[in-house]
Amino acid sequence: PSLINPNNFPAKLWLLVNSPCVHSIHRDAPGEGLLIDQRLFKCELLGAGRGCAMGPNSDRAVETAGLFKTKNFASFIRQLNLYGFCKSVSGLEGSMEGAKPGLMGADGSSSAGPLHHFHNPHFRRDRPDLLIHLKCLTRANKVKLGASLEVKCLPPNSFQL
Amino acid sequence: PSLINPNNFPAKLWLLVNSPCVHSIHRDAPGEGLLIDQRLFKCELLGAGRGCAMGPNSDRAVETAGLFKTKNFASFIRQLNLYGFCKSVSGLEGSMEGAKPGLMGADGSSSAGPLHHFHNPHFRRDRPDLLIHLKCLTRANKVKLGASLEVKCLPPNSFQL
Amino acid sequence: PSLINPNNFPAKLWLLVNSPCVHSIHRDAPGEGLLIDQRLFKCELLGAGRGCAMGPNSDRAVETAGLFKTKNFASFIRQLNLYGFCKSVSGLEGSMEGAKPGLMGADGSSSAGPLHHFHNPHFRRDRPDLLIHLKCLTRANKVKLGASLEVKCLPPNSFQL
DNA sequence: GGCGTTCTAGAATATTCGTAG
């Protein structure tokens, strides 16, 4: 019944975090969240070619070209929220701990953008089976899902203790 | 009872994907789907001779001439949907893995059109016997087929994990 | 109350037909409809740079860059229908009578694409004041507009007598 | 009546904008 549509946002997100060619977004250490480098993300995936170290002949330009139609980082954040992701105000800033290697320029200028930490209980590294619970939370879909669990955000480890 | 009419759409489609002369449409790697190059398709099969590298003396112009009456790519898509094919926007874009060779100009300009990926569980490379299940899904036919399997789209390998 | 949002489709359309830099879409002779050259439109406005006579340094590339996010001509047609435009199957084919000059290549190959004729009683050349009646006909908006006049298409001069 | 072609509409997600908290 509820199969994963490869055209929709969750599938794209899963593709990105598992792609060795994408350097702007990946999992955090516990595997329950996402770490997103805003500047790199705009370069790699939103077509902001300027101020970015990669050229048009980059390998990753192929696989992820046209994945999103927007050029606004805010729209990507809106998608995350629509699918139940919430921001964690962790202390990390400007450093990609556990980050994939590469793409760092000689002066390190291409990274070091604002770093965002999001998480979603249904987006775990080892649990692709939970992806079917990621629904676009439109008004209509919320009604369908019933007045069931109205758990909002912020409960699960908003601070890493 | 249910024989395959060579004049109907499924038979034509089977002919196309198995023809060595047709370069705009062929199977994907798993053999369960179709890859269609929109620009090439319009040139080869819909009579849009302009902007296309092939001349009127091309060999493939003979075999497939007049296969379709339409000149609109959208009408071809409507047929695909009517026979139960569904689109998946897989990650491949502009790369034809397992593609047939040829027709690519020196600058590659004649290909590289928008690439569409469709699939249908009854249109498998090694299973011509399943073609009899491809029915034109008109209102009347849907009623005949009963409220039986309401499987819509996306089942076959919708996500490669 | 009902002001025209310059970011919405009707305003963009009005901009296009009145721009001297856009050659793929303009008004028909009576000023009640639109004539759209599909091939030119895809080149000028949908980013199909290939097979098009204009280069990236073209003047019109500036004004209309990023007006639409889609690359599919079908999506543009969907917008036309959503705003109440209907297609007229007039007799003209491949000729732009009353067309703006320019952009025609030496061999005339850059034009001569499929020509579409649409019209809408609220999109008249001399009546920008009617634009406020162009509403996105979503389900919700239709309900708001009430079960009032259910006039569909084709009434207004479907054939030019 | 079945099938192909065409035009329009439904339905769901994607994108944008504004704003409450």
Next chain:
DNA sequence: GCTACGAATATTCTAGAACGC
């Protein structure tokens, strides 16, 4: 400041409906 969300439009994919052969 700034996060999350409502609401409206935009885009995509599929289906309905009408018509001709």
